[in-house]
Amino acid sequence: MNIQLLLTGNELMNGDIVDSNSAMIAQQLLELGLSINIKVTVGDNLTLLVEQLEQMSRSADLLLVNGGLGPTRDDMTAEALARLTGTSLREHPEALSHLTHWCQARGSNLTQANRKQALLPEKAQIIANSCGSAVGIRVEHNHCRILCTPGVPSELKAMLKQSIIPELKAQQSPEAGILLRRYHTFGLGESGLQQLISDRLADWPEEVELGFRAGAPTLEVKLQTPVTMAQTHEHWGQRLQQLIGDYIVAEGQGSLAQTLVELLTQKKKKITTAESCTGGLIAAMLTQIAGSSAIFESGYVTYSNSAKSKMIGVSPATLEQFGAVSEQVVREMATGALEQSGADYAIAVSGIAGPDGGSEEKPVGLVWLAWGDSTDIRSTSLYFPYGRRMFQTMVAGAGLDLVRRFACNINDTPRYITERQPRRTSL
Amino acid sequence: MNIQLLLTGNELMNGDIVDSNSAMIAQQLLELGLSINIKVTVGDNLTLLVEQLEQMSRSADLLLVNGGLGPTRDDMTAEALARLTGTSLREHPEALSHLTHWCQARGSNLTQANRKQALLPEKAQIIANSCGSAVGIRVEHNHCRILCTPGVPSELKAMLKQSIIPELKAQQSPEAGILLRRYHTFGLGESGLQQLISDRLADWPEEVELGFRAGAPTLEVKLQTPVTMAQTHEHWGQRLQQLIGDYIVAEGQGSLAQTLVELLTQKKKKITTAESCTGGLIAAMLTQIAGSSAIFESGYVTYSNSAKSKMIGVSPATLEQFGAVSEQVVREMATGALEQSGADYAIAVSGIAGPDGGSEEKPVGLVWLAWGDSTDIRSTSLYFPYGRRMFQTMVAGAGLDLVRRFACNINDTPRYITERQPRRTSL
Numbered sequence: 001m002n003i004q005l006l007l008t009g010n011e012l013m014n015g016d017i018v019d020s021n022s023a024m025i026a027q028q029l030l031e032l033g034l035s036i037n038i039k040v041t042v043g044d045n046l047t048l049l050v051e052q053l054e055q056m057s058r059s060a061d062l063l064l065v066n067g068g069l070g071p072t073r074d075d076m077t078a079e080a081l082a083r084l085t086g087t088s089l090r091e092h093p094e095a096l097s098h099l100t101h102w103c104q105a106r107g108s109n110l111t112q113a114n115r116k117q118a119l120l121p122e123k124a125q126i127i128a129n130s131c132g133s134a135v136g137i138r139v140e141h142n143h144c145r146i147l148c149t150p151g152v153p154s155e156l157k158a159m160l161k162q163s164i165i166p167e168l169k170a171q172q173s174p175e176a177g178i179l180l181r182r183y184h185t186f187g188l189g190e191s192g193l194q195q196l197i198s199d200r201l202a203d204w205p206e207e208v209e210l211g212f213r214a215g216a217p218t219l220e221v222k223l224q225t226p227v228t229m230a231q232t233h234e235h236w237g238q239r240l241q242q243l244i245g246d247y248i249v250a251e252g253q254g255s256l257a258q259t260l261v262e263l264l265t266q267k268k269k270k271i272t273t274a275e276s277c278t279g280g281l282i283a284a285m286l287t288q289i290a291g292s293s294a295i296f297e298s299g300y301v302t303y304s305n306s307a308k309s310k311m312i313g314v315s316p317a318t319l320e321q322f323g324a325v326s327e328q329v330v331r332e333m334a335t336g337a338l339e340q341s342g343a344d345y346a347i348a349v350s351g352i353a354g355p356d357g358g359s360e361e362k363p364v365g366l367v368w369l370a371w372g373d374s375t376d377i378r379s380t381s382l383y384f385p386y387g388r389r390m391f392q393t394m395v396a397g398a399g400l401d402l403v404r405r406f407a408c409n410i411n412d413t414p415r416y417i418t419e420r421q422p423r424r425t426s427l
Numbered sequence: 428m429n430i431q432l433l434l435t436g437n438e439l440m441n442g443d444i445v446d447s448n449s450a451m452i453a454q455q456l457l458e459l460g461l462s463i464n465i466k467v468t469v470g471d472n473l474t475l476l477v478e479q480l481e482q483m484s485r486s487a488d489l490l491l492v493n494g495g496l497g498p499t500r501d502d503m504t505a506e507a508l509a510r511l512t513g514t515s516l517r518e519h520p521e522a523l524s525h526l527t528h529w530c531q532a533r534g535s536n537l538t539q540a541n542r543k544q545a546l547l548p549e550k551a552q553i554i555a556n557s558c559g560s561a562v563g564i565r566v567e568h569n570h571c572r573i574l575c576t577p578g579v580p581s582e583l584k585a586m587l588k589q590s591i592i593p594e595l596k597a598q599q600s601p602e603a604g605i606l607l608r609r610y611h612t613f614g615l616g617e618s619g620l621q622q623l624i625s626d627r628l629a630d631w632p633e634e635v636e637l638g639f640r641a642g643a644p645t646l647e648v649k650l651q652t653p654v655t656m657a658q659t660h661e662h663w664g665q666r667l668q669q670l671i672g673d674y675i676v677a678e679g680q681g682s683l684a685q686t687l688v689e690l691l692t693q694k695k696k697k698i699t700t701a702e703s704c705t706g707g708l709i710a711a712m713l714t715q716i717a718g719s720s721a722i723f724e725s726g727y728v729t730y731s732n733s734a735k736s737k738m739i740g741v742s743p744a745t746l747e748q749f750g751a752v753s754e755q756v757v758r759e760m761a762t763g764a765l766e767q768s769g770a771d772y773a774i775a776v777s778g779i780a781g782p783d784g785g786s787e788e789k790p791v792g793l794v795w796l797a798w799g800d801s802t803d804i805r806s807t808s809l810y811f812p813y814g815r816r817m818f819q820t821m822v823a824g825a826g827l828d829l830v831r832r833f834a835c836n837i838n839d840t841p842r843y844i845t846e847r848q849p850r851r852t853s854l
Contacts, residue, residue, distance in 0.1 A: 013463055015453030016640050016649070018445055022468075026442030036440055038475065041449075041466040048465065213443045222443070273707075273728070279714025280700070280707030283728045287706025290782055290815055298734035301700070301710045301726030303719075307768070311725060311738075341734070355717055388717055 003029065004060040005039040006052055008067040008077060009151055013043040021066050021156055028160050032169055033176040033227070036064075044068065049080040057084075057144035064164075067151035069134035071113035077148050078120055081139050087122035091115075095126050095135045102133045131158045177227035181237050184218045184250040186401040187416035193221065193244070200243055201236075208236045216390060217397025218249060218256055246410050249401060256397060257285045260404050264295040264345070267407060272343035273299040273399075274312055274333040276324065276350040277367060281396045298341045302333065308350075312336030325350050325362050327379050330370035334377050345407065347371045347399040353388045363422055367395045371402045378406070383422045430456065431487040432466040433479055435494040435504060436578055440470040448493050448583055455587050459596055460603040460654065463491075471495065476507040484511075484571035491591075494578035496561035498540035504575050505547050508566050514549035518542075522553050522562045529560045558585045604654035608664050611645040611677040613828040614843035620648065620671070627670055628663075635663045643817060644824025645676060645683055673837050676828060683824060684712045687831050691722040691772070698830060699770035700726035701739055701760040703751065703777035704794060708823045725768045729760065735777075739763030752777050752789050754806050757797035761804050772834065774798045774826040780815045790849055794822045798829045805833070810849040 005025065011017045019041070026036055040056065042048045049068070056063050068077030082089050095118040103110045117134050120126070127136025127147065132155035137148040147164060149156050185193070190212045197204060204210070207229055211222040223240065225233035241248065249256040264271055273283045283299035286292050300311045305324055308314040313336040314329055322328045333348035351367025358364035365385030372378050380402075384394040398416070405414065432452065438444045446468070453463055467483065469475045476495070483490050495504030509516050522545040530537045544561050547553070554563025554574065559582035564575040574591060576583050612620070617639045624631060631637070634656055638649040650667065652660035668675065676683040691698055700710045700723075710726035713719050727738050732751055735741040740763040741756055749755045760775035778794025785791035792812030799805050807829075811821040825843070832841065 011638075011640075013453060013466065014457055014638075015450035016638055018447045018450050020445045023442035023445050026440060030441055035470075037469075038479075039440065039468040041468075042464075043462075052465075211438075211441075211443055213438070275707075277714075278711070279719070279723070280702075280710030280726055280728065281714075283707030284705070284711045284819075287704075287708075287728075287730060287780075288816060288819065290780075292706070293730060296706070297731035298738060299707055299728030299730070301707065301714075301728065303714060303726070304724035307725035310767075340737075353714075353717075389715060392711075392715065 001034065001061045002059060003034060003036050003062045003064065004056045005036045006049075006056055006063060006065045007039065007041040008044065008049055008065070010043045010074065012041050012067070021151065021153055024153065024157060025064060025066070025160065028165050029168070030178065030224075031180060032165070032172050033178045034168065034172070044074040044076060046076050046080055046083070049076060050083045053080055053084045053141070053146070057142040057146060060144050062168075063144050063146045065146060065148040066156065069117065069137070069148060069150045071111075071117055071133070078124075078137060081124065081137060081146070081148070082121040085121055085123060085139055085141055089119040090122060091118050092120040092124065092126060092135075095120055098126070098129070098135055099133055127159060127163050129155055129159060130162060131155055136163070175226075175228050179223075179225045179227055179230060179233045181223040181233070182252055183221045183223075183240070183244075183248045184215075184254065184256065185221060185244060185247045186218050186249045186256055186397055187414050188219060188244065188247050190214055190219060192415075193219065196243065197240070201239055204236065205232060207232060216393045246405070246412060246414065249404060255289075256400050256404070258289050260400050260407075261286060261289040261292050261295055263404060263407055265291065269344040269407065270295050270297060270342075271345045271347065271403060272297070272337045272341035274308075274330075274337035274346060274348035275299065275301050276303055276308070276333075277353045278349055278392050278396050278399070279303060281392055282347060282349070282399050285396055285400065297343065300333075300337055300340070308333060312340055323362070325352055325366060325368055327368050327370070327381070330368040331377055331379050334370040334372065334379075335374075338374050345371070345373055345403055346377075347403050349395055349399055351391070351395060353391050355388060365391055366422055367391075367398075369395070369399055369402060371399065372406055378402075380417050381422075382416065382420045384420065385422075428461065428488045429486060430461060430463050430489045430491065431483045432463045433483055433490060433492045434466065434468040435471065435476055435492070436468075437470045437501065439468050439494070448578065448580055451580065451584060452491060452493070452587065455592050456595070457605065457651075458607060459592070459599050460605045461595065461599070471501040471503060473503050473507055473510070476503060477510045480507055480511045480568070480573070484569040484573060487571050489595075490571050490573045492573060492575040493583065496544065496564070496575060496577045498538075498544055498560070502543075505551075505564060508551065508564060508573070508575070509548040512548055512550060512566055512568055516546040517549060518545050519547040519551065519553060519562075522547055525553070525556070525562055526560055554586060554590050556582055556586060557589060558582055563590070602653075602655050606650075606652045606654055606657060606660045608650040608660070609679055610648045610650075610667070610671075610675045611642075611681065611683065612648060612671060612674040613645050613676045613683055613824055614841050615646060615671065615674050617641055617646060619842075620646065623670065624667070628666055632659060632663065634659060643820045673832070673839060673841065676831060682716075683827050683831070685716050687827050687834075688713060688716040688719050688722055690831060690834055692718065694834060696771040696834065697722050697724060697769075698772045698774065699724070699764045699768035700826075701735075701757075701764035701773060701775035702726065702728050703730055703735070703760075704780045705776055705819050705823050705826070706730060708819055709774060709776070709826050712823055712827065724770065727760075727764055727767070735760060739767055750789070752779055752793060752795055754795050754797070754808070757795040758804055758806050761797040761799065761806075762801075765801050772798070772800050772830055773804075774830050776822055776826055778818070778822060780818050782815065792818055793849055794818075794825075796822070796826055796829060798826065799833055805829075807844050808849075809843065809847045811847065812849075 125138045209224040213220040302308040314332040334346040354364030370379040552565040636651040640647040729735040741759040761773040781791035797806040
C-alpha cells in the first residue's frame with residue numbers, strides 16, 4: 001500500500017513549531033508493518049494545497065492529511081477538498097450535531113467560527129473526534145482514500161487510535177505486521193554499540209532490523225522483525241540482551257528513572273541525593289515518576305561549599321585540601337546525605353558544568369560521583385565535555401545508572417567509567 | 428525567490444526522530460524575509476530522491492537539501508545528484524583534503540567509509556563544514572541552485588551561519604528583510620492574550636504580524652514587521668509591552684530562569700528553594716543557567732513530611748493540623764529555608780502532582796506556594812490540573828515568576844492567581 005502524508009500549517013513552515021505529529025503517525029503505522037512513502041508539508045495556501053492533494057492522490061493508495069481543520073480562516077483543508085473533488089461545501093448534519101454537542105457540553109454557544117467546521121465537501125464522510133471540535137474528513141479521489149485529521153496532537157492521537165489504525169489493521173493481512181522491541185541503554189554510544197554488535201554478533205540476520213535513536217541521557221535500540229518470524233525476533237532479542245544486558249536500563253515506554261523507582265520500590269529501599277553540579281536535576285528526574293514518594297524523601301542541593309558543609313556535613317578541611325570537585329568531597333557528601341536523611345542509598349555528584357571554572361587539572365566536563373549505602377560507598381570520576389545542559393543531563397543519567405547497578409548487584413565496571421575520563425596530560 | 432526544502436533519511440520517515448532541522452532553517456530564513464514554499468521528506472531511497480530533486484528543481488529557484496551526506500550506504504545524496512545531473516561521482520580534491528585533515532586532527536585513519544564522503548558529482552562545488560566530516564554540496568540543475576547540507580543539527584547550524592545565510596543575505600535586497608521581536612510571557616494563555624489584544628489594541632495594524640508559540644511554562648509572542656516599517660514595529664512593540672509588560676519574563680533567546688538569575692545577580696541577592704511537589708525542578712531550572720552560583724547556594728528537596736520538619740524546621744503540629752499541601756506549611760517552609768540557607772529570597776512549593784493523592788477538598792493539580800524575604804512572605808494557591816509532568820513544569824514556572832515579580836517590586840496581583848484556582852464546590 002502506497003501511503004503518503006500531507007501536512008499543512010504556516011506554523012510548520014516558518015519554524016514556529018517542530019512537527020511531532022508525523023513521528024506519531026509513522027510509529028503507529030510501523031506496528032502494522034506500514035510505512036509512509038513520502039511526506040509533504042505546505043503552509044496555509046489553498047492553491048498549493050489543492051495542487052499537492054491532486055498530485056499525491058494520483059500515486060498514493062492512502063493519503064493522510066494533517067492540519068487545517070480548525071475554525072479560523074487559515075484552516076482550509078475542507079475547502080481544498082471541495083475544489084479537488086469539484087464539489088461545493090455544505091453543512092454536514094453529523095458534523096453540525098457533533099459541534100452542537102461539543103459546545104453544549106462546555107456551556108458555550110455555537111459560534112459562526114465553529115459552524116464553519118461543519119462545512120464539508122458534498123461527498124465527504126466524517127471521522128469522529130472524541131476530544132476536539134474538529135471532525136475528521138474522509139473522501140475518495142483518483143482512487144485514493146484521503147483521510148484528514150486535526151493538527152492538535154491529542155486529537156490526532158485519539159483519532160488514530162479510535163478510527164484510523166483499527167480501520168487499517170482490519171484491512172492488513174495479519175502476516176504483514178511487524179514485531180517491535182525497544183531497549184533503552186545508558187553508557188553505550190551509537191557507534192560503539194554498532195561495532196560491538198558487528199564484532200560479537202557477526203551473523204546478525206537481515207530480517208531483524210536494528211535501529212538506534214540517540215536520546216539524552218539514554219540511547220534507544222530498536223529491533224524490528226516481520227511478525228511471521230517471531231522465533232527469530234525472540235532469539236536475536238535475547239542474544240542482544242545477553243551481550244549488553246547490563247547496559248539496558250528500560251524497555252518499551254519505560255525510562256531509566258522509572259526503572260530505578262520501580263526497583264527501589266520492590267526492594268523497599270529509599271534513596272537520597274546530594275547534588276552540586278546537577279543542581280537538583282537528579283531529584284527532579286526521580287520525582288517526575290508517579291509513586292516516587294515511596295522511595296524518595298529528601299534531597300540536598302548543595303551548590304556552594306558552605307552548603308555542602310552545613311547541610312550534609314562535608315568537612316571544610318576536605319573542601320580546602322581537595323577542592324569541591326574531588327573524590328574525597330563526593331564521598332563525604334554521600335555519607336553525610338545518608339546520615340541526614342536516613343535513606344538506604346545515596347548518590348552524590350560534584351563537577352564543573354562550565355562554561356567557566358575549569359582548569360588544566362580539572363577541566364570543564366569533569367565530575368566526581370559517589371554512590372552506595374552506609375557500608376559500601378563507591379566513587380568515580382567521569383568526563384562529559386558536551387556543554388552545560390548536556391553535561392548536567394549525562395551526569396544525572398550516570399548517577400541514576402550507577403545506583404541502579406549497585407541496587408542490582410551488577411559489579412562489572414561499566415565501560416563508560418574507563419572510557420569517559422579526561423586525558424591526563426600532566427601525569 | 429521560490430525556496431523549497433527536501434529532507435532525506437529513513438529516521439525522519441519511520442518516526443524515530445522528530446525533525447527539528449527544518450524549523451532551524453525556516454527561522455534563519457525568516458530573519459532575511461525569506462520563507463520556504465514547500466517541504467518534502469523522503470526516506471533513503473535513491474529513485475524517490477532523484478525524482479524529487481528533478482521535480483522540485485523545476486519550480487524552485489533555491490532547493491535546500493538536508494541529510495544523506497554521511498559515510499554509510501544509506502547516505503545517497505551525492506549519488507542522487509550525480510544521477511540528476513547525468514554525471515558520475517569522482518573524488519573531489521578539496522573534499523578529500525577536508526576529510527584527511529578531519530581524521531588527522533582526531534588521530535584516526537581515513538577509512539574507506541570516510542573516503543566515500545569525498546565522492547561528489549563531477550560539476551559539484553563543496554560547502555565547507557567546520558564541525559563535521561561531511562562537506563556540503565552545491566550544484567545547479569534546471570536553473571535551480573541546489574545546496575546540500577548535513578543532517579547533524581550542529582553541523583547544519585554551523586553551515587547555515589558560516590556559508591548559506593551570508594550568501595543569501597548578500598543577494599537579498601536589504602528592504603526585503605523583516606524585523607522580529609520575541610517576548611516570552613508567563614501566566615497568560617494564548618486565547619486570553621489574543622482577546623486582550625483585540626480588546627485593548629483594537630487598531631493593531633496588519634503589517635505587524637503577531638504569532639504565538641505555546642511553550643512550557645512560557646508562551647512566546649512574536650512580532651514580525653517588514654524592515655521598511657521600523658517605526659511601526661517599534662511603536663507596536665512598545666504598546667504591547669505597555670499592555671502586558673508585567674507578564675513579559677524574557678525577550679529574544681532568553682528564558683524566565685535566566686532573567687531571574689540576571690536580576691538577582693544585579694541586585695546581589697541570593698535565593699533558596701524548598702520544594703515538595705516539584706522535587707528539585709526549580710533548583711535545576713536555576714542551576715541550568717551559567718553563572719547561577721552567584722545567586723544560588725542551597726536548595727531543599729523536602730518530599731516527605733519528616734524531611735520538611737528535619738531539613739527546614741516545619742512544625743510537625745502544623746503538618747498534622749493543616750496537611751502538607753497548605754498555606755501554613757509552605758509559609759513555614761519558606762521561612763525555614765531562609766533561616767537555614769541565609770539566602771535573601773525563598774520560594775517554597777507543596778502540591779498534589781498526581782495521579783493519586785487528591786481529594787475533593789485538595790484535588791490533584793492544587794499547589795500552595797510561598798515566596799518572599801525574611802520581612803515579607805507572601806503565599807497563594809494555584810491550580811494546574813494538567814497531568815504530573817506539566818503540573819511540575821507550571822508550578823516551577825510560577826515559583827520563578829512570583830520571585831521575579833517580588834524582586835522587581837511588581838505588586839499587582841497577576842491574573843493567574845485569580846484565574847487558576849480550583850472551583851470551590853464545597854464552600
